[in-house]
Amino acid sequence: MENQIELVVYGADVLCPSCVNLPSSKEQYDWLQAAISRKFGDNGVIYKYVDIYNPPEEKPYQQFATKVIDEDMFYPVVLVEGExxxxxxxxxxxxxxxxxxxxxxxES
Incomplete structure (x- = not known):
């Protein structure tokens, strides 16, 4: 596949208040990566994990991390190509x- 699809998971080490009985954001990120690879193979998806309290320097990641915090979104928040x-x-x-x-x- 020529074009890579970006899948970004925004989360934090601390569980969100409403997600107490769920796995951590990082655990869900790892699980999603494994599940997607089983179904679609290892090519075609670029995975990125963003800690909402310590986002990377790139502005789009910083802006969405701020949005997750400001809007009290339940994390992890999963984006495929920004959606x-x-x-x-x-x-x-x-x-x-x-x-x-x-x-x-x-994959077949």
Whole structure:
């Protein structure tokens, strides 16, 4: 696949107040990466984890990290090519559909 699809997970080491019984953002990021790789293979998706309290220097990541905090979004927040596709407890089916919509095809 020529074009890489960016999947970004925004989260924090501390669980969000409404997500007490869920895995941490980092655990969900690792789980999503494994699940997506099983369905679509290892190519085609660029994964990025952004700590909302310590975002990287790039302005778009800093701005969205600030938005997650300011708007009290449930994290992890999952974005596919800049579009929010999951919040709090992301659903695989929704993320798979978003990836397929962007042109990613499941492996046979």
């Amino acid at each position: 929010v596709v999951g919040e709090g407890n992301p659903r695989l089916k929704t993320i798979y559909k978003a990836l397929e919509k962007k042109g990613l095809k499941p």
